[in-house]
Amino acid sequence: MTTLDSDIAHLLAGSLVLVSFLLLYQDRMFALLNVFALHAIVLAFSVAWQAHLQHAPHLFITALIALLFKGVIIPAALHRIVVRLGIHRTIETVVSIGPTMLFGMGLVALSVVVMLPLTQSAGAFVREDLAFALSVLLLGFLMMVTRRNAVSQVIGFMSLENGLVLAATGARGMPLVVEISVGFSVLIAFLVIGIFLFRIRERFDTVELQALDMSRGESE
Amino acid sequence: MSVSVGTLALAGLLGTPVIGALLLAAIPTYRVAAGLNMILCAITFASATLLYSHRPEPSLYLLVDDLNTVFLIIGTLVGFTTSLFSAGYIAHELQSRKLRSRDLRFYHALYQFLMFSMDLALVSNNIGLMWVAIELATLTTVVMVGIYRTNAALEASWKYFILGSVGIGLALFGTILVYLAAQERLGEGMPAMAWDRLAAHSAGFDPALLNLSFIFLLLGYGTKVGLVPVHAWLPDAHAEGPTPISAVLSGLLLNVALFALLRFRLIMAGNPAVLSPGPMMVTMGALSLVFAGFMIYRRRDIKRMFAYSSIEHMGIITLAFGLGGPLANFAGLLHMAMHSLTKSAIFFGVGYISQLEGTQRIADIRGLTQSEPLLGWLLVVGAVAIAGLPPFGIFTSEFLLVTSTFARSPWLAILLVIGLMIAFSALALRLHGLAFGETVKRHALPAWRLAPMALHLGLVAIAGIYLPGAIVAWFRHVATQLG
Numbered sequence: 167m168t169t170l171d172s173d174i175a176h177l178l179a180g181s182l183v184l185v186s187f188l189l190l191y192q193d194r195m196f197a198l199l200n201v202f203a204l205h206a207i208v209l210a211f212s213v214a215w216q217a218h219l220q221h222a223p224h225l226f227i228t229a230l231i232a233l234l235f236k237g238v239i240i241p242a243a244l245h246r247i248v249v250r251l252g253i254h255r256t257i258e259t260v261v262s263i264g265p266t267m268l269f270g271m272g273l274v275a276l277s278v279v280v281m282l283p284l285t286q287s288a289g290a291f292v293r294e295d296l297a298f299a300l301s302v303l304l305l306g307f308l309m310m311v312t313r314r315n316a317v318s319q320v321i322g323f324m325s326l327e328n329g330l331v332l333a334a335t336g337a338r339g340m341p342l343v344v345e346i347s348v349g350f351s352v353l354i355a356f357l358v359i360g361i362f363l364f365r366i367r368e369r370f371d372t373v374e375l376q377a378l379d380m381s382r383g384e385s386e
Numbered sequence: 387m388s389v390s391v392g393t394l395a396l397a398g399l400l401g402t403p404v405i406g407a408l409l410l411a412a413i414p415t416y417r418v419a420a421g422l423n424m425i426l427c428a429i430t431f432a433s434a435t436l437l438y439s440h441r442p443e444p445s446l447y448l449l450v451d452d453l454n455t456v457f458l459i460i461g462t463l464v465g466f467t468t469s470l471f472s473a474g475y476i477a478h479e480l481q482s483r484k485l486r487s488r489d490l491r492f493y494h495a496l497y498q499f500l501m502f503s504m505d506l507a508l509v510s511n512n513i514g515l516m517w518v519a520i521e522l523a524t525l526t527t528v529v530m531v532g533i534y535r536t537n538a539a540l541e542a543s544w545k546y547f548i549l550g551s552v553g554i555g556l557a558l559f560g561t562i563l564v565y566l567a568a569q570e571r572l573g574e575g576m577p578a579m580a581w582d583r584l585a586a587h588s589a590g591f592d593p594a595l596l597n598l599s600f601i602f603l604l605l606g607y608g609t610k611v612g613l614v615p616v617h618a619w620l621p622d623a624h625a626e627g628p629t630p631i632s633a634v635l636s637g638l639l640l641n642v643a644l645f646a647l648l649r650f651r652l653i654m655a656g657n658p659a660v661l662s663p664g665p666m667m668v669t670m671g672a673l674s675l676v677f678a679g680f681m682i683y684r685r686r687d688i689k690r691m692f693a694y695s696s697i698e699h700m701g702i703i704t705l706a707f708g709l710g711g712p713l714a715n716f717a718g719l720l721h722m723a724m725h726s727l728t729k730s731a732i733f734f735g736v737g738y739i740s741q742l743e744g745t746q747r748i749a750d751i752r753g754l755t756q757s758e759p760l761l762g763w764l765l766v767v768g769a770v771a772i773a774g775l776p777p778f779g780i781f782t783s784e785f786l787l788v789t790s791t792f793a794r795s796p797w798l799a800i801l802l803v804i805g806l807m808i809a810f811s812a813l814a815l816r817l818h819g820l821a822f823g824e825t826v827k828r829h830a831l832p833a834w835r836l837a838p839m840a841l842h843l844g845l846v847a848i849a850g851i852y853l854p855g856a857i858v859a860w861f862r863h864v865a866t867q868l869g
Contacts, residue, residue: 284594292566303559307552319548326555333562339574340565342514346558349518353525353551360547364532364540 295336302329392442398433449511553609560602588656610643624693629737667708674701679808753825779849
């Protein structure tokens with residue numbers, strides 16, 4: 167692998183982390199969907215580059231799934247759902263965006279600190295790729311935790327999953343990557359269909375504690 | 387000859403539920419479907435028992451060894467008896483119009499598919515395949531939990547979906563790290579994901595990578611085991627789904643996830659340079675035990691209460707396996723078997739109770755031993771067994787665990803005993819209100835419907851009084867392998 171090859175791979179993986187931050191920053195639903203489409207497209211390029219470097223043509227399938235399914239179909243479907251359910255205005259956050267971004271930076275630092283010294287024996291490239299992947303994963307978590315709205319939780323989950331695909335393709339010659347990415351797509355399709363069929367707007371959160379207790383079967 | 391019998395049995399174990407799921411999706415009458423469901427589960431159970439004596443050759447994908455036959459036999463047995471219980475339970479749900487016959491077609495097909503994915507997770511020799519199978523099992527149960535489509539059921543289903551997805555995401559990252567650690571030694575491709583090779587060669591793997599991977603795997607699969615602090619989905623999923631699914635979740639799915647953890651623990655055990663996974667498992671186990679004990683007190687919903695009791699017992703089992711050593715492992719295996727049988731029996735009972743009384747609220751249910759004596763007393767027996775009183779099997783395993791813990795780390799044993807006492811007194815308190823007291827209600831439940839519950843509790847009682855030598859030898863053998 168030449169320096170340029172790995173530089174391009176790093177550029178693409180690093181952009182994925184950057185786009186993850188963009189996701190955290192969005193406070194409008196449609197913008198969030200667009201940024202997620204960008205996330206998926208960057209992932210598709212990154213995976214395709216790995217497929218090219220590793221001479222692993224089957225990874226192109228994973229890249230294609232990322233591009234078409236997560237980059238086009240899912241954002242379009244979510245777009246329609248958002249319009250139908252009338253939730254396009256703002257995204258309710260549990261923690262405001264400033265502290266979330268700071269926390270996200272902390273998470274990226276954490277994954278770099280954890281991954282770089284740990285994987286001494288693995289190749290330098292794999293090591294950095296894993297650090298990026300873990301960052302994307304943790305930022306996806308952060309998004310799931312700090313958002314109330316079901317659609318943005320799903321987007322958080324999908325960005326988390328993009329991090330996993332990045333890690334899996336970075337691990338040279340890992341079997342079942344394509345199968346796993348197909349499996350994830352099925353899972354996401356389920357999620358989206360679930361939101362649509364059952365009109366899940368929020369995590370059923372309510373300010374009335376009594377109502378919450380009732381639904382948990384804990385009130386007298 | 388024995389090879390071909392083993393292969394046939396393995397094919398029966400995995401093929402029956404898949405074909406069954408397709409058939410059941412096509413059958414509109416629920417009586418026929420429920421009957422077929424029982425027959426299919428019986429065939430699967432028979433195949434699993436056959437695998438005990440006839441093992442097929444391990445391949446890169448599938449493996450039958452001493453460890454997974456224990457889980458397979460218990461799992462398919464509970465799957466079979468639950469299908470018996472389910473037949474009576476869903477007939478009532480159909481009458482009371484909580485479910486439509488179209489839902490039931492779906493329900494039966496999913497039930498078989500769930501059995502398939504759990505059996506696949508247990509027999510898979512490939513850590514990637516195991517992950518896929520556990521993901522499938524999670525998805526199937528998510529759909530089944532939401533089958534009533536009430537707000538509460540959907541919330542439970544959604545919560546389970548989100549937390550379960552996060553859990554399997556973490557587990558996948560851990561799996562990738564294990565592959566990376568193995569890849570240098572075993573080369574790229576499938577062999578570096580085959581569990582038997584990983585376990586045999588793990589001494590040469592990078593310890594730092596293995597350490598990190600186990601943390602992810604523990605949190606990831608731990609979510610599915612229902613360990614505190616990643617347990618939040620479990621009580622909701624148990625309380626809001628159909629009761630046969632609560633029984634299968636507690637009796638089976640939690641064990642499958644724990645089995646995955648044990649597999650990885652064995653990989654870790656082969657490498658002397660890694661952190662010992664034991665203390666991590668002990669910490670999460672003890673935390674789950676004590677936390678769930680306190681939570682049982684506050685429950686107002688009967689299914690939710692027993693769901694917390696499942697968290698408590700999974701905590702005990704994880705603690706036992708985390709402690710390690712032949713005696714603690716033996717106690718862990720025995721406890722797992724006993725808990726599966728007892729807890730699913732309790733859920734069978736609770737399912738009937740909530741149908742007869744029309745509520746799951748503990749405060750609204752009283753005097754069961756008067757209104758429905760057989761069911762009431764069986765519930766008392768089940769609760770006594772789950773609380774860990776003699777002469778039941780859970781007492782045996784808890785006693786073994788407490789004594790072996792006392793010998794090695796007394797402080798931990800004190801914590802363990804306190805946790806057990808809290809859960810015990812909480813259960814005793816609630817049980818009193820449920821089972822005794824005056825009531826004018828009288829129900830008539832056909833006695834045969836209680837047969838699966840009586841069978842499970844009978845087995846647990848027999849195991850508590852006299853554990854057959856063959857089973858002791860078998861469990862002891864597996865316990866030694868677990869290290």
